[in-house]
Each structure stands twice: as C-alpha cells, then as structure tokens.
Amino acid sequence: MIEFEDVTKRYPDGTVAVDKLSLRIPSNQITVFVGPSGCGKTTSLRMINRTIERTSGTISIDGDDINGRDAVTLRRGIGYVIQNAGLFPHKTVVDNVATVPKLIGWDKRKAHSTAMELLERVGLDVKLAERYPAQLSGGQQQRVGVARALAADPAIMLMDEPFSAVDPIVRHQLQEELLRLQRDIGKTIVFVTHDIDEAIKLGDNVAVLRVGGKLAQFAPPAELLANPADDFVRGFVGQDRGYRALTFVHPEALPVQPLPDELALQDGVPLGWRNGSEELLPVGSVFKRGDSLRAALDAVLTSPTGCGVCVDDDGKAVGVIDQSTVAEALRS
Amino acid sequence: MTWIGDNLGLIWEQLREHLYLAIVPVILGLIISVPLGYVATRYSWLANPLIAFGGILYSLPSIALFIVIPAVLGTKVLSTVNIIVALTIYTVSLLIRNVIDGLRSVPPDVRQSAIAVGYGALHRVVAVDLPIAVPVIFTGLRVVTVANISMVSVGAVIGIGGLGELFTLGFQKDFLTPVVVGVVLSLTLALIADLILVSLQRILTPWARVATPVGEVA
Ligand SMILES: Nc1ncnc2c1ncn2[C@@H]1O[C@H](COP(=O)(O)OP(=O)(O)O)[C@@H](O)[C@H]1O
Numbered sequence: 001m002i003e004f005e006d007v008t009k010r011y012p013d014g015t016v017a018v019d020k021l022s023l024r025i026p027s028n029q030i031t032v033f034v035g036p037s038g039c040g041k042t043t044s045l046r047m048i049n050r051t052i053e054r055t056s057g058t059i060s061i062d063g064d065d066i067n068g069r070d071a072v073t074l075r076r077g078i079g080y081v082i083q084n085a086g087l088f089p090h091k092t093v094v095d096n097v098a099t100v101p102k103l104i105g106w107d108k109r110k111a112h113s114t115a116m117e118l119l120e121r122v123g124l125d126v127k128l129a130e131r132y133p134a135q136l137s138g139g140q141q142q143r144v145g146v147a148r149a150l151a152a153d154p155a156i157m158l159m160d161e162p163f164s165a166v167d168p169i170v171r172h173q174l175q176e177e178l179l180r181l182q183r184d185i186g187k188t189i190v191f192v193t194h195d196i197d198e199a200i201k202l203g204d205n206v207a208v209l210r211v212g213g214k215l216a217q218f219a220p221p222a223e224l225l226a227n228p229a230d231d232f233v234r235g236f237v238g239q240d241r242g243y244r245a246l247t248f249v250h251p252e253a254l255p256v257q258p259l260p261d262e263l264a265l266q267d268g269v270p271l272g273w274r275n276g277s278e279e280l281l282p283v284g285s286v287f288k289r290g291d292s293l294r295a296a297l298d299a300v301l302t303s304p305t306g307c308g309v310c311v312d313d314d315g316k317a318v319g320v321i322d323q324s325t326v327a328e329a330l331r332s
Numbered sequence: 333m334t335w336i337g338d339n340l341g342l343i344w345e346q347l348r349e350h351l352y353l354a355i356v357p358v359i360l361g362l363i364i365s366v367p368l369g370y371v372a373t374r375y376s377w378l379a380n381p382l383i384a385f386g387g388i389l390y391s392l393p394s395i396a397l398f399i400v401i402p403a404v405l406g407t408k409v410l411s412t413v414n415i416i417v418a419l420t421i422y423t424v425s426l427l428i429r430n431v432i433d434g435l436r437s438v439p440p441d442v443r444q445s446a447i448a449v450g451y452g453a454l455h456r457v458v459a460v461d462l463p464i465a466v467p468v469i470f471t472g473l474r475v476v477t478v479a480n481i482s483m484v485s486v487g488a489v490i491g492i493g494g495l496g497e498l499f500t501l502g503f504q505k506d507f508l509t510p511v512v513v514g515v516v517l518s519l520t521l522a523l524i525a526d527l528i529l530v531s532l533q534r535i536l537t538p539w540a541r542v543a544t545p546v547g548e549v550a
C-alpha cells in the first residue's frame with residue numbers, strides 16, 4: 001500500500017501543485033489519478049519515486065516513509081512509464097528493456113533473456129529487439145516503455161498519461177492489453193490520465209483531483225458514477241454518466257419472458273426475427289444472464305422488435321426482455 | 333623533386349611533429365570541455381557566459397597567444413608546450429559550445445526516464461547524456477581538428493610549427509618546393525583526420541542513422 005498523508009508540493013515559484021493530499025493506494029490494483037490539466041496529477045505521481053520531492057507531509061510504501069530510503073535505489077524498485085515512452089534513443093529495444101536489471105547488477109545474459117521474455121509479454125514481435133526506438137511506431141514504443149518498467153519485476157508501476165499520444169484505436173488496444181497483463185502480474189499500478197473514460201475503464205479505484213491538487217473524490221468507478229461527491233465530480237464524469245453507470249449495475253434477475261414465435265432459432269441459437277417476408281431481420285446485440293444493465297439496454301435498443309434476447313453461456317436463447325422491463329430496472 | 337628525396341627524413345619529422353601538435357590539444361580540449369560543459373548544463377546560468385567567453389578566446393589572433401603564453405607560463409619561447417597550450421585553449425573555446433548544445437539536445441522525457449529508472453547523476457551523464465550528445469560534439473570536434481591542423485603552421489613563426497617550418501625554410505631560401513610539400517601534406521593530414529572522425533562517429537552512433545517507421549502500427 002502506498003499512503004499519502006497531508007502531502008503538499010509547493011514549487012519554488014510559489015505554485016501549490018498539490019495541497020494536503022491524503023489517500024491510500026491499495027496494493028495489487030490499478031489506482032487512477034484523473035482530473036483536468038494542471039491539477040497536480042503528474043506532481044503527485046512523481047513524488048512517489050522522488051523524481052519530485054514533496055514540500056511537506058509523508059508518503060510511505062508498506063508503512064515505510066520513502067524519504068528514509070536512498071532515492072536512486074527506491075526508483076530502481078518502481079517502474080515508470082511516460083507519455084512518449086521516453087526510450088533511450090541510443091539503445092536498442094532489448095537494451096532499453098534490460099536497463100534496470102543491468103543497473104541492479106544482474107548478469108548480462110539473465111538481463112537479456114528477461115528483456116526478451118518481456119517483449120513477448122507486452123505483445124511485441126521479438127524481431128524488433130535489435131531495432132532502435134526511432135524505428136518503432138508510437139504504439140510499439142509505448143509497449144517497450146511498459147516492458148522496461150516491468151523488467152526488474154517491481155512491485156509498483158507508475159504510469160503518466162502513457163496512452164495519450166497514440167491514436168484512439170491503438171490506445172484502445174493498449175488499454176485492453178494493460179488490463180490483461182495486470183490480471184497476470186497484479187502490480188500496484190498508479191495511472192495518471194485526464195480522460196475520465198480511460199480512468200473508468202482501467203481503474204479499480206479512481207482519485208478525482210481538482211485544480212490546486214485537492215482530492216475531490218476517491219472511489220471505485222461504479223461508485224463515482226453513481227454517487228459523485230459534488231458538482232465538480234459530477235461535471236467531470238460527464239452528462240452521460242447515467243448510461244455509463246449501467247456498466248456497473250448487475251441486476252440480480254431481470255425478469256425475462258418466454259421466447260416469442262417471431263424469433264427464429266437454430267439449435268437454440270437466435271438467427272433473426274421473422275417479419276412475414278422471406279428474409280429475417282437481424283437479432284441485434286444479445287446479453288447474458290448476469291451481464292450488466294448496460295448490456296441489456298444495448299440489446300433492447302439494437303433489436304428491431306424492441307425485444308432484447310437473453311442467451312446462456314453457449315449462446316442459446318433463454319428468453320427476451322422488453323423496453324418496459326429495462327425501464328423498470330433503470331428506475332430502481 | 334630531388335629536394336624531396338634528399339629531405340625525406342626532415343619532412344617525416346615535421347609531419348610527425350605537426351600531427352602531434354594538432355592532435356594532443358584536441359584530446360586535451362575534449363577532456364576539459366566535457367566536464368566543463370556538464371557543469372554548465374547543471375548550473376545553467378553558467379552556460380551563456382561560458383559560450384560567450386569561448387567566442388572571445390577563439391577570436392584572439394593565434395600569433396598573439398603563441399607569444400603571450402611563454403610569458404604567462406614561464407615556458408621557454410621554443411617549447412612545444414606553448415603551441416599545445418594555445419591550441420588547447422582554442423579547442424576548448426570552440427568545443428564548449430558543442431558540448432553544451434549536445435547535452436541540451438537530450439530530450440526532456442529521455443532525461444526524465446533516465447532519472448526515474450534509477451541512474452545516479454554521474455552514471456546518467458556517461459551512459460545516457462554523452463552518447464546522445466555525440467553527434468553534436470563530433471560536429472565541433474571535426475571543425476576544431478581541421479582548424480588546429482592549419483593553425484599549427486603559424487607556430488613556425490616562433491620556431492615550432494611542424495609542416496609550417498617547411499614554409500619558413502622555403503621563404504628563407506626563396507625556394508618553392510618545401511612550401512608546396514608543406515601545403516599538400518597539411519591539407520592531406522586535415523582530410524585524413526576528418527575522414528577518421530567521420531568514421532568514428534558512424535561507429536559510435538549506429539542509432540542516429542536508422543530509418544523512421546512508416547505509419548502507425550501497434
Ligand atoms: N517545475 C514546476 N515549477 C513550477 N510550477 C510547476 C512545475 N511543474 C508543474 N507546475 C505547476 O503545478 C501545477 C500542477 O502541475 P502537474 O502536476 O504537471 O499537473 P497535471 O499533471 O495534472 O497536468 C500546474 O499549475 C503546473 O503549472
């Protein structure tokens with residue numbers, strides 16, 4: 001656990017970037033710092049590896065004040081990923097990844113083989129290992145950045161807007177891969193972004209900061225969407241928060257109705273809707289029992305008949321749900 | 333032509349002296365400029381005054397330096413030390429700007445990640461900053477090496493000038509051959525030295541020549 005207690009950062013020019021921040025970042029989860037530009041996210045993050053020194057307050061890792069440790073040693077135990085990856089242009093991809101293992105004195109062969117494994121792990125072709133960073137695309141560089149941060153197997157990884165500079169499609173892939181990777185590695189990840197959607201997608205917990213480095217709310221994404229602490233948070237999570245919040249609503253049992261005759265099936269799997277002509281109308285999106293309310297709403301909205309189809313794990317239709325049922329669930 | 337054949341020993345001797353007088357200051361100058369440039373990037377208020385001071389030093393006439401240095405250092409007028417010191421001053425005055433520019437050419441996010449992965453201050457300079465500064469430093473190194481090779485000849489005026497002494501010889505005897513030999517060898521030396529530096533730079537910076545990627549593919 002990383003703990004901030006009354007942490008303040010005042011820059012020499014008098015700017016108070018972070019003001020009496022107190023929060024607990026749980027281990028083995030992704031905690032996202034989100035907030036508008038200039039609200040002190042980067043400052044807060046970089047105080048953890050002491051690349052920025054706090055002015056007052058304490059930051060501790062598993063109970064030990066980080067100021068009690070040598071800064072350079074501390075940093076070698078904390079992975080760090082930034083927006084444009086910040087790869088060393090004069091080192092090959094594999095040497096970039098092997099940087100920290102070499103710094104902490106692993107023998108060359110072990111550092112190299114670990115680096116190669118990590119490249120595969122973050123989804124990079126190992127053929128790229130001997131290339132230089134300038135030869136890679138932005139998305140590939142970002143993957144190398146993640147591999148470099150993980151190379152010496154640190155317990156903590158800090159990520160500062162790591163996916164902000166790549167195009168939306170690549171960003172989406174990188175986000176999915178981070179979640180997949182995190183399921184395997186279970187690091188304590190502190191992730192900074194200005195993008196609330198990214199925060200909600202990635203965070204187990206989200207810390208919303210307001211300008212002046214004040215904590216507005218610290219909560220899991222569902223809680224944030226359902227109960228914004230104040231107008232600032234409400235405004236920041238956005239107008240469509242109601243719809244987004246449905247992602248986190250799992251109705252215990254939506255009352256499904258029996259399958260209507262209009263639904264054509266093949267071995268139980270929905271094929272389409274009959275409407276009197278030869279051709280079937282598309283089924284629309286389907287949802288599973290136990291899916292979120294958002295999935296059910298999507299099914300209703302995309303079905304040509306206004307009836308969303310519920311399927312089991314094998315994809316066989318088990319029932320349908322109509323608009324009024326969803327509306328009912330939404331009201332409750 | 334017979335003069336050349338008769339004086340091969342002398343020519344060889346002057347060539348070696350020329351090379352020595354030109355190259356030693358480049359090496360000394362580099363050894364001085366790198367730490368000086370590093371200090372100037374740490375204490376950034378130092379950088380501009382240093383560069384300006386270098387500019388002034390570089391504009392001093394070499395002949396004046398060759399004559400003043402023995403007085404200041406107390407060396408003999410005919411000592412090679414004078415030439416070496418003078419040319420080292422020139423080297424530093426020119427190279428300091430390239431070292432500072434080179435160290436400044438390290439992108440901020442690269443420097444930031446170098447600190448964050450846990451390089452100590454000195455280790456970072458050697459392992460990250462200086463390698464990235466190599467192309468800019470080498471630009472200065474090439475200029476200063478060629479300049480030094482031509483400037484050594486001026487030392488002939490005070491009696492130590494490598495190939496420049498062939499010029500004095502020719503003028504004294506009103507005889508062109510030694511002058512031509514001196515000019516040709518001096519030019520050749522400059523050309524070869526530059527070629528060596530270019531090759532060395534290519535060997536040191538394979539990363540600076542790579543192609544950039546085509547399009548964004550994750
Ligand atoms: N080195 C610095 N000196 C002075 N002010 C700074 C410095 N770095 C950041 N700031 C200021 O501190 C505030 C927070 O900055 P930052 O932590 O970078 O915010 P964020 O990452 O949320 O955009 C901003 O007002 C910024 O201008």
Ligand SMILES: [Mg+2]
Pocket residue numbers: 041042043
């Ligand atoms: Mg920032």
